[in-house]
Amino acid sequence: MTMTKLTIIMFSGALDKALAAFVLASGAAASGWDVTVFFTFWGINVVRAENKKALQRKDTMSSMFGAMMPKGADNLPLSNMHMLGLGTSMMKRRMKEKNVKSLHDMILDAKELDAKLLVCDMSMDIMGLQKEEFIDEVDDIVGVGTYLKEAKDAEVNLFI
Amino acid sequence: MTMTKLTIIMFSGALDKALAAFVLASGAAASGWDVTVFFTFWGINVVRAENKKALQRKDTMSSMFGAMMPKGADNLPLSNMHMLGLGTSMMKRRMKEKNVKSLHDMILDAKELDAKLLVCDMSMDIMGLQKEEFIDEVDDIVGVGTYLKEAKDAEVNLFI
Amino acid sequence: MTMTKLTIIMFSGALDKALAAFVLASGAAASGWDVTVFFTFWGINVVRAENKKALQRKDTMSSMFGAMMPKGADNLPLSNMHMLGLGTSMMKRRMKEKNVKSLHDMILDAKELDAKLLVCDMSMDIMGLQKEEFIDEVDDIVGVGTYLKEAKDAEVNLFI
Numbered sequence: 001m002t003m004t005k006l007t008i009i010m011f012s013g014a015l016d017k018a019l020a021a022f023v024l025a026s027g028a029a030a031s032g033w034d035v036t037v038f039f040t041f042w043g044i045n046v047v048r049a050e051n052k053k054a055l056q057r058k059d060t061m062s063s064m065f066g067a068m069m070p071k072g073a074d075n076l077p078l079s080n081m082h083m084l085g086l087g088t089s090m091m092k093r094r095m096k097e098k099n100v101k102s103l104h105d106m107i108l109d110a111k112e113l114d115a116k117l118l119v120c121d122m123s124m125d126i127m128g129l130q131k132e133e134f135i136d137e138v139d140d141i142v143g144v145g146t147y148l149k150e151a152k153d154a155e156v157n158l159f160i
Numbered sequence: 161m162t163m164t165k166l167t168i169i170m171f172s173g174a175l176d177k178a179l180a181a182f183v184l185a186s187g188a189a190a191s192g193w194d195v196t197v198f199f200t201f202w203g204i205n206v207v208r209a210e211n212k213k214a215l216q217r218k219d220t221m222s223s224m225f226g227a228m229m230p231k232g233a234d235n236l237p238l239s240n241m242h243m244l245g246l247g248t249s250m251m252k253r254r255m256k257e258k259n260v261k262s263l264h265d266m267i268l269d270a271k272e273l274d275a276k277l278l279v280c281d282m283s284m285d286i287m288g289l290q291k292e293e294f295i296d297e298v299d300d301i302v303g304v305g306t307y308l309k310e311a312k313d314a315e316v317n318l319f320i
Numbered sequence: 321m322t323m324t325k326l327t328i329i330m331f332s333g334a335l336d337k338a339l340a341a342f343v344l345a346s347g348a349a350a351s352g353w354d355v356t357v358f359f360t361f362w363g364i365n366v367v368r369a370e371n372k373k374a375l376q377r378k379d380t381m382s383s384m385f386g387a388m389m390p391k392g393a394d395n396l397p398l399s400n401m402h403m404l405g406l407g408t409s410m411m412k413r414r415m416k417e418k419n420v421k422s423l424h425d426m427i428l429d430a431k432e433l434d435a436k437l438l439v440c441d442m443s444m445d446i447m448g449l450q451k452e453e454f455i456d457e458v459d460d461i462v463g464v465g466t467y468l469k470e471a472k473d474a475e476v477n478l479f480i
């Protein structure tokens with residue numbers, strides 16, 4: 001029996017878009033779907049670890065990118081109504097009040113239900129991140145060919 | 161005979177993106193496709209009614225979200241070149257000159273051709289909107305499971 | 321034998337999103353897929369020629385839109401960390417350092433591998449651009465019906 005399959009390209013590094021992606025990813029995984037999320041461009045910041053360090057020395061531009069980009073699920077801005085962080089903290093408080101899980105917990109949920117988390121090698125290279133800087137839940141660093149192979153067989157493919 | 165099917169997740173609350181969604185939705189519906197649009201996050205503002213009131217009293221944060229977010233298809237900002245509203249009014253004037261229908265009329269067209277308009281329950285809850293605040297054209301308030309069921313059988317699934 | 325097929329709606333006129341689109345488009349075309357990219361709304365600026373002139377005289381609003389919108393692949397802003405152009409030039413320098421092709425070269429690559437580049441007629445009309453203002457690589461100016469027909473038979477459909 002083949003499973004129904006969902007792939008998501010997580011391009012955005014905004015909290016609201018990452019939440020939308022993981023409501024879908026964890027919902028689909030909970031329904032028994034095969035789920036793969038590809039993190040690319042700003043989206044790779046969604047799976048940056050807050051406290052991990054790069055193993056190799058970074059060149060200046062890598063350090064600059066590293067310093068300017070948000071570090072992981074708890075530090076993402078909103079794409080809209082960010083308002084110097086006020087919108088973001090409103091959104092988070094609101095989610096807690098309404099018993100909606102945090103993005104970080106949704107990512108863990110999806111992983112426990114066997115979702116695959118893949119990081120785009122080209123984006124990692126351009127942004128100057130190293131694989132040791134991602135959360136442990138990331139399964140692999142891959143190229144566009146891997147995405148195409150997965151998406152070809154999926155019923156639902158989204159770019160977020 | 162099964163119909164060709166389109167689902168759209170309307171995540172954005174920007175006029176230009178909503179226009180793109182409803183050019184596709186009404187175009188597909190006019191070609192005899194089965195069309196479902198899911199409004200989530202900022203996208204739920206696309207189907208907020210301009211003059212309807214909530215039935216239940218709102219807590220402070222719900223009132224704040226309510227006041228900050230745009231009220232319906234005629235009041236959405238552009239995602240780009242918004243320019244304090246100037247871009248938005250240029251775009252609208254231009255559409256009229258070129259005999260392109262307004263977003264509101266495109267939504268009515270899609271509905272008349274049996275498109276389904278569904279609002280995400282979790283987003284409604286987080287933003288503190290109540291179901292009486294949406295336009296009459298909304299068919300139902302649903303969860304992510306409903307989206308997944310619809311998308312699974314659709315030929316075209318878009319996240320906008 | 322039918323080919324695997326990818327369609328992309330290029331809605332955004334941001335450099336990073338156009339890069340994501342053409343990494344996918346040229347990657348898929350290189351793997352023997354049938355690829356179609358539809359340029360709509362701000363996305364039509366991705367295929368604006370830098371040095372071509374309109375053949376017919378433009379009304380005021382068309383000239384304004386024309387002046388305000390970026391002219392082609394080499395002049396697009398970033399959607400994020402644009403920082404008055406600093407982010408954009410960092411991104412471009414970085415791509416060169418890492419031997420990633422420029423957007424313009426990726427477009428040429430995709431074309432050489434038979435990708436189709438189609439521009440939305442309605443967007444062209446609203447923005448007041450004329451077909452002589454696009455790069456030679458554009459195959460045709462089409463309506464939403466053409467998109468729907470192509471997307472219906474494609475394994476992967478993305479809105480970027």
